[in-house]
Amino acid sequence: MIDIGLEALLIMDKAGIPLLFQKLNPKRSDIEPILLSGFLTAVKAFSTEIIDDTISDFHVDYGKRLITILSGHKIVFAAIHNHKSTERIIPVLSPLLKEFESQYYTEEHIGESGPLDKYEPFRERIATVMGISNPSLDWIPFFANLDEVNVTDGSEVRKLIDNHYSIKDIVKYSNLSEPEVLDELSKLWAIGVIRFRNILTQGDIVISTSKISSYLQPNTIEWRELGEVYPNLLSIIPHILNHLDGRTTVGKILEDVESEGIENVFWLMDYLYISDALSILSPEKRRILMAKEILQKSLEIAADIYSIKETIWHLKSVLNEILSPEIISQIRLSEEKWTIDYSFLVYEGLTPEKVLHLYDVWLEILRMFIFSLDEKKRKKYIEQLTEELNFDFFEKYRSEDMDGFEEFAFWLELIFI
Numbered sequence: 001m002i003d004i005g006l007e008a009l010l011i012m013d014k015a016g017i018p019l020l021f022q023k024l025n026p027k028r029s030d031i032e033p034i035l036l037s038g039f040l041t042a043v044k045a046f047s048t049e050i051i052d053d054t055i056s057d058f059h060v061d062y063g064k065r066l067i068t069i070l071s072g073h074k075i076v077f078a079a080i081h082n083h084k085s086t087e088r089i090i091p092v093l094s095p096l097l098k099e100f101e102s103q104y105y106t107e108e109h110i111g112e113s114g115p116l117d118k119y120e121p122f123r124e125r126i127a128t129v130m131g132i133s134n135p136s137l138d139w140i141p142f143f144a145n146l147d148e149v150n151v152t153d154g155s156e157v158r159k160l161i162d163n164h165y166s167i168k169d170i171v172k173y174s175n176l177s178e179p180e181v182l183d184e185l186s187k188l189w190a191i192g193v194i195r196f197r198n199i200l201t202q203g204d205i206v207i208s209t210s211k212i213s214s215y216l217q218p219n220t221i222e223w224r225e226l227g228e229v230y231p232n233l234l235s236i237i238p239h240i241l242n243h244l245d246g247r248t249t250v251g252k253i254l255e256d257v258e259s260e261g262i263e264n265v266f267w268l269m270d271y272l273y274i275s276d277a278l279s280i281l282s283p284e285k286r287r288i289l290m291a292k293e294i295l296q297k298s299l300e301i302a303a304d305i306y307s308i309k310e311t312i313w314h315l316k317s318v319l320n321e322i323l324s325p326e327i328i329s330q331i332r333l334s335e336e337k338w339t340i341d342y343s344f345l346v347y348e349g350l351t352p353e354k355v356l357h358l359y360d361v362w363l364e365i366l367r368m369f370i371f372s373l374d375e376k377k378r379k380k381y382i383e384q385l386t387e388e389l390n391f392d393f394f395e396k397y398r399s400e401d402m403d404g405f406e407e408f409a410f411w412l413e414l415i416f417i
Contacts, residue, residue: 010078025133030282063284063352127190137168140197157184202251205281246342284355291362
């Protein structure tokens with residue numbers, strides 16, 4: 001297996017019809033084939049000649065990641081990956097594309113590729129070459145559907161998948177090497193036989209999805225299923241819901257609700273995550289969170305140096321010039337108070353590219369607000385703001401979250417001078 005930072009691979013024909021979608025990073029729940037397909041259809045509308053004839057590969061920005069478009073004679077590969085792996089993508093994918101064209105793809109008519117299930121066996125081939133992206137030995141594999149489990153095929157790995165053993169445990173008790181175990185698990189995951197638990201880390205920020213309400217209503221199937229598996233966790237759900245505010249890390253949540261039992265709370269979040277009631281904040285959304293928190297700090301300092309009334313007046317004036325309803329809906333203003341909504345439900349269904357664009361708008365609100373403040377006190381304001389935006393403030397963010405923020409810091413320095 002080759003880890004080249006690939007998060008997902010979409011295979012399409014030249015008419016743009018999706019044939020196969022393979023996710024390679026279990027933690028990236030924000031990569032959806034429908035959104036990706038729609039995005040690429042829009043790209044194709046402007047770049048038909050490029051995709052079809054002119055060059056064999058090119059890159060397209062997709063939020064904080066890239067999509068590498070690789071064109072064959074009849075097939076197009078669209079690979080989502082991080083920027084660091086750009087140069088390694090083509091050498092790995094080119095042989096796979098040729099193999100798919102020659103051994104799997106049969107063109108029926110233009111724009112008609114026949115039954116899509118005939119391409120399913122290629123999932124295992126993708127997994128054989130690339131495996132799971134960035135797996136942790138602490139992940140716990142479990143069978144997605146027990147009715148389809150067959151442990152009599154001689155697979156030592158399958159026999160040890162019991163919803164409790166971690167990958168590290170399976171390596172230990174199977175007498176197989178780590179690469180051999182990961183290779184087998186990658187294939188099982190690629191074809192949908194297994195999923196993983198214990199994926200969340202203390203630095204992750206989790207947000208609730210629209211499905212979370214099903215776990216707060218005792219008459220739902222989801223509530224009953226949770227009660228059958230973890231009856232002791234039902235009473236905890238209402239107590240942790242307010243902590244799922246779109247800004248608190250898993251580690252901080254565990255610390256705040258320690259009285260409920262750290263292990264119980266973690267397994268509850270883990271259960272809700274694999275049930276799609278929670279999702280991990282994507283790189284693009286982490287940037288929006290950072291922008292929101294900086295705006296909050298900027299407003300607090302402005303209210304102290306100027307006044308609450310003046311701060312709200314300036315913010316309201318700035319928002320009157322913003323045309324993004326996704327952002328306007330998350331800032332509530334009254335005569336003496338502002339409130340920033342840290343939830344991310346309004347961002348559901350948006351492509352990473354669109355989310356990153358909204359991050360730029362949040363930064364623009366910051367710039368416009370600071371620039372609108374009275375110059376007489378602005379120097380004092382910026383001095384205090386830069387003191388507040390110190391190491392402790394950014395401690396929960398990762399280095400990649402800061403990409404692009406340098407421009408805002410540079411802009412602050414310019415107006416400070």
